[in-house]
Amino acid sequence: MKILQAKEVTKRFGELAAVKDLTFEVEKGEIFGIAGPNGSGKTTLFNLISGVYSGSGDIIFEGENIHGLRPFQVCHKGVARTFQIPILFPSITVYDNIRVGAHFGVLKGKNEKERINEVIDFVGLRGRENIVAEHVDLFDKRLTMLAGALATQPRLLLVDEPIAGLSPREVRDSVALFQKINRELGITIIIIEHLMKVLVEVSHRLMIINNGEKICIGPPEEVTQNKEVIEVYLGG
Ligand SMILES: Nc1ncnc2c1ncn2[C@@H]1O[C@H](COP(=O)(O)OP(=O)(O)OP(=O)(O)O)[C@@H](O)[C@H]1O
Ligand SMILES: [Mg+2]
16 A cells, blocks of 8 residues: 655756656555755655645645645644754753654644653653753754654654764664664654665665656665666766
């Protein structure tokens, strides 16, 4: 079953087509990796899916076209995201930052406090939840942002370069955490990442884009052997 279908999605900034006629599908339950050179349109694609921008074409989530909805509406439908550069309120605690995230999403079901405490344990922030956000390190800032997204109880999670600048150990922990989110919570994940080794390890399928266009999609072992991918992205 497809959880997301993008059909001929295009976003222009003046003359520049940052995303161009992009068509692809994401299966429910998979970890779907996206890579491509700097400026190839990866973050713009996330901005389109999450309602930050709207362009042309269809973005179908669980059978419903969500293209053009506002970000909070997309979140209420069950899609959450994290940002390439951690977006947090620096002067409030980790806990309160997660609460802001939780507020953005669905408010039915479990009470908010319970949801927040669950995600704090799940991502491994317990013990650091009362620290003011500007005083935690980059890894914990990323975990805070991720926890806020998880607290909205998404069925699809978009993560934009979650491991850039982390230590090898933090990278390993991040990979394990994404796999745990996928397996234990049953959340479908789309992950943008430059480090191919990590992307290949974590993804069930991969899509490589260049200049806003899809150049290859498939299982990691196939994509990394693709001639055009080697040419434009991996280096020959
Ligand atoms: N709001 C905007 N206004 C004008 N141009 C933009 C805007 N956002 C993105 N772009 C341009 O669109 C193109 C795609 O940018 P995008 O941020 O999506 O790339 P990316 O693949 O995420 O790159 P990176 O790997 O560096 O994060 C770039 O040329 C960028 O300069
Ligand atoms: Mg980007």
